[in-house]
Amino acid sequence: MAALVQTRGVSKSFGGLFAVKDVDLAIEDREIHCLIGPNGAGKSTLFKLIVGTYAPSAGSILFAGADVTKMPAFARVARGMSIKMQAPSVFRALSVRQNLHIALQYHVEAHRIPAEEERLLSLLGLEVDASRPAGELAHGQQQWLEIGMALALRPRLLLLDEPTAGLSPDETFRTGELIQRLNADGATVLVVEHDMAFVRQIATSVTVLHLGQVFARGTIEDIISNRGVEEIYLGSAHDA
Amino acid sequence: MTNLLNGPQTLGRGRAFWSAAAAVLVVALVYPLFVDSYDVGSTAYFLCWVFMALGLCLMWGYNGMMSFGQTFFFGVGGYAYGVIEINLGVANGGAMASLVAALAVTAVAAALLGYFMIYGRIGGMFFGIVTFAVTLALAFFLNQTAGPEWHIGTARLNGFNGMQGMDPLALPWFGGDIDLEGTAFYYFVLVLLIVVYLLLRLLVNSRFGNVLVAIREDPLRAELLGYDVRRYSLVTFVIGSVLGGLSGALYCSWGQFISPSSVGLPAAAMPVVWVAFSGRSDVTATLIGTLLLIAGFQALTIYSEQWALILMGVLLAGTVLIAPDGLIVSLANVVARRRARGGAALKPSLQER
Numbered sequence: 001m002a003a004l005v006q007t008r009g010v011s012k013s014f015g016g017l018f019a020v021k022d023v024d025l026a027i028e029d030r031e032i033h034c035l036i037g038p039n040g041a042g043k044s045t046l047f048k049l050i051v052g053t054y055a056p057s058a059g060s061i062l063f064a065g066a067d068v069t070k071m072p073a074f075a076r077v078a079r080g081m082s083i084k085m086q087a088p089s090v091f092r093a094l095s096v097r098q099n100l101h102i103a104l105q106y107h108v109e110a111h112r113i114p115a116e117e118e119r120l121l122s123l124l125g126l127e128v129d130a131s132r133p134a135g136e137l138a139h140g141q142q143q144w145l146e147i148g149m150a151l152a153l154r155p156r157l158l159l160l161d162e163p164t165a166g167l168s169p170d171e172t173f174r175t176g177e178l179i180q181r182l183n184a185d186g187a188t189v190l191v192v193e194h195d196m197a198f199v200r201q202i203a204t205s206v207t208v209l210h211l212g213q214v215f216a217r218g219t220i221e222d223i224i225s226n227r228g229v230e231e232i233y234l235g236s237a238h239d240a
Numbered sequence: 241m242t243n244l245l246n247g248p249q250t251l252g253r254g255r256a257f258w259s260a261a262a263a264v265l266v267v268a269l270v271y272p273l274f275v276d277s278y279d280v281g282s283t284a285y286f287l288c289w290v291f292m293a294l295g296l297c298l299m300w301g302y303n304g305m306m307s308f309g310q311t312f313f314f315g316v317g318g319y320a321y322g323v324i325e326i327n328l329g330v331a332n333g334g335a336m337a338s339l340v341a342a343l344a345v346t347a348v349a350a351a352l353l354g355y356f357m358i359y360g361r362i363g364g365m366f367f368g369i370v371t372f373a374v375t376l377a378l379a380f381f382l383n384q385t386a387g388p389e390w391h392i393g394t395a396r397l398n399g400f401n402g403m404q405g406m407d408p409l410a411l412p413w414f415g416g417d418i419d420l421e422g423t424a425f426y427y428f429v430l431v432l433l434i435v436v437y438l439l440l441r442l443l444v445n446s447r448f449g450n451v452l453v454a455i456r457e458d459p460l461r462a463e464l465l466g467y468d469v470r471r472y473s474l475v476t477f478v479i480g481s482v483l484g485g486l487s488g489a490l491y492c493s494w495g496q497f498i499s500p501s502s503v504g505l506p507a508a509a510m511p512v513v514w515v516a517f518s519g520r521s522d523v524t525a526t527l528i529g530t531l532l533l534i535a536g537f538q539a540l541t542i543y544s545e546q547w548a549l550i551l552m553g554v555l556l557a558g559t560v561l562i563a564p565d566g567l568i569v570s571l572a573n574v575v576a577r578r579r580a581r582g583g584a585a586l587k588p589s590l591q592e593r
Contacts, residue, residue: 053460077466085464091457093590098248102454105447106466153466 002065004029004157004188005050010059012045019045021212022059027157032179032189034199036223037209038233043192044086046209047161050190051083052076064156082155086162086192088142090149092135096126099134099145103152116152123178124148140171147175151182158182161192176201200224208232245438247445249302249453251522251572251587268430277422281494284426286534287433288490293514293530294440294523295483301520301590302444303476304456306364309353309371310484310511312378313346315503317485318492319382319397320345322406326395330407333417339409339489346485347478354477358470363459372508379504402499409493420493429490433527436483440523443479452476456590484511506549513556519566521587529568565589 003026012020020042027033035043048054050061052073060069068076077083091099100120104113121127124144129137134145143163150158160179164172172195179202183189193199199206199220206223208216210232216223223229246253252261272280292310299305324345325338353374362370386399397403408425410417420428443449451472454462463469492498501507518529533555540548563570569587 051464053464072463072468074463074466074468077464083464085460089458089461091454091461093457094453095248098450098453102450102462103465105450110447149465 003027004064005190006062007046007050008060008062010046010049010056010061012042012049012054013057018212020049020056020209023209023212023214025207025214027188027190028205030183030186030188031204032183032191032202034203034206034220035190035192035209036194036196036199036206037215039194040211041209042212043209044161045212047159047190047192051081051159077153080156081159082150082153082157083159084146084150084161084163086165088139088146090134090137090142090145093133095131096134096137096145097121097130099149100152103149106152107154108152120148120152123151139166140168143167144171144175147178155187158187158189160189162194163191164193164195164198172198173201244442244445247441247449249444249449250441250524251569252524265434272423272426280423280426281421282538284429285491285494286531286538287426287429288487288494289510289514289534290433290487290527290530291436291490292484292487292511293518293526294436295480295487296511296515297518297520297523297526298440298444298452298483299476299480300515301522301526302449302456303452303473304459305473305477305480306368306512307371307477307480308368308508308512309375309481310487311503311508312353312371312375313350313481313484314488314491314507315375315378315382315498315500316349316488317342317346317482318488318498318502319403320485321489321492322403322498323392323395325406327393330410330417333410333412335407335410335493336412338406339493342489343482343485346488347482350478350481350485351474354474354481358473358477375508376504379500379508382500382503398499400500402497402501404497406492406496408496409490425494432486432490436486437523437527444523448472448475510552513552515566517555517559517567519569519572519587521565521590522569522572525566525568525572529566 005025005027007023007025010020010023011018023046025046035046037043045054049056052068052071056069060067062068063076063079063081066079068079091102097117100117101113104116108116121130126141126145129141134142137145143166147160147163150160164175167175176198179189179191191202203220206218206220207214208223208229215232216226216229292314296307296310299307320342321338324341325335328334328338357367357370382397383400385397386401388396390397390399395403395405409420409428411420411428418424444452451462451467454465454467455469455472459469488498488502491502514530514533515526517533519525537548537552540551559567565573565587573587
């Protein structure tokens with residue numbers, strides 16, 4: 001079976017500088033795929049190309065068999081992607097419940113929304129905060145709320161850019177469990193991450209980016225035992 | 241339906257609010273019985289302006305689009321009513337058809353202007369600047385149409401002197417049209433206002449309204465939840481602007497006159513002052529605040545128009561400094577906090593970012 005997401009020779013340059021260069025990436029159905037690499041490796045740029053907030057300078061992107069290269073982000077969401085960007089962005093002046101409602105109403109029939117809201121609130125542990133403005137939540141809670149909103153879309157492909165940024169080790173671990181549970185329920189997950197402990201917890205396959213290109217790919221064990229990956233993380237590949 | 245009327249995007253819920261609203265409505269309905277037709281006509285004149293304030297409230301307060309172009313569409317709607325009515329004539333429902341046609345013209349103008357701005361990704365402050373520029377351009381253009389060559393059909397635009405000669409609205413009725421002047425016009429505008437107000441409440445609390453406030457809060461996030469942000473904003477811009485056009489057409493019918501001075505400055509600043517003063521985040525606050533300000537402004541204008549304008553400026557500056565969410569919304573929040581004893585405000589502030 002073909003991969004759920006495929007990028008073919010995708011590049012993105014900013015003023016002649018390539019942030020992502022000629023990347024072929026395949027994300028298989030039902031895997032948890034982690035995209036790792038040192039700072040400036042092009043992870044977030046590649047993520048944004050798949051999401052649709054950036055248009056590629058060259059190459060094409062396929063999702064579920066269809067060419068989505070020229071499709072705006074909202075249309076990709078309509079086809080089953082769901083996205084959590086790096087910086088927490090919730091609707092700050094609206095209540096936690098309204099935030100979930102706005103995400104839910106996209107797919108869920110009106111009369112079933114309240115029950116779904118309750119289910120998500122308890123899943124996220126935000127029951128007591130349901131009527132507070134989302135902007136008043138702690139950082140970690142905002143991250144979770146946003147993941148909850150991404151889940152509300154019942155995605156085929158969940159895309160998470162650094163979902164553990166700013167979370168405590170305990171929250172990070174629970175986020176990992178949540179992602180694994182979703183994956184068990186049938187969602188394919190792409191995670192951009194640099195927390196290797198977290199990657200080890202969840203990843204079924206890993207792609208390492210370096211200087212905008214694919215440096216290595218394989219299972220987490222392959223990557224951990226790859227000397228080259230260790231070197232680029234320590235910066236020695238630059239000097240060599 | 242009741243859920244939508246009382247949803248999270250509107251202040252004023254529950255029995256107390258709707259009882260008070262019903263009481264106000266009763267007063268508004270019986271009021272013409274106690275004053276003469278001329279005064280009723282003046283009150284109707286105040287009501288005409290409220291539509292454009294409600295339209296701006298929808299665009300600015302709910303969707304985060306600060307349009308300085310409400311008087312542009314006021315002018316388009318007003319002049320279109322005048323031109324079409326003069327050409328069609330009042331008979332056989334001509335005036336009412338002119339009103340509908342004027343709104344259609346406004347909608348097309350809003351869709352065109354809105355399309356280029358919204359799909360051209362003009363946002364934030366620049367949205368205000370572009371709409372303002374277009375408004376001033378229309379006022380300048382109309383000002384220089386005094387010559388006899390400036391006519392559409394039999395309607396002469398008349399430049400800065402203003403266009404006149406159109407008939408007031410008439411309601412087609414069995415056995416003869418009912419002329420909408422004086423008290424009849426007041427009732428017509430009152431009913432329109434109630435309908436528009438209730439429809440707006442339904443709209444902002446609907447699925448559509450949820451998306452609007454989401455776009456106001458964070459357009460990128462809204463897009464990543466699968467909503468076509470630009471299409472939502474364009475529809476909102478058309479609805480809000482058509483309400484500006486409705487104000488213009490009603491005004492033109494009321495006075496059988498419209499001039500470029502109701503398009504350019506200082507007229508263009510008025511809707512912004514009304515809505516900012518009242519509280520742009522809420523339709524009810526905008527309705528109440530706008531009526532208060534217009535009535536106050538008229539009362540002052542009798543003594544001095546210059547002073548009335550200066551006071552408007554002072555009010556705007558004062559509101560921005562003291563109650564940036566708007567006076568009526570802030571008052572409603574104070575009441576809500578008292579009742580809930582320290583609970584959260586009903587309307588979260590739009591300022592903290």
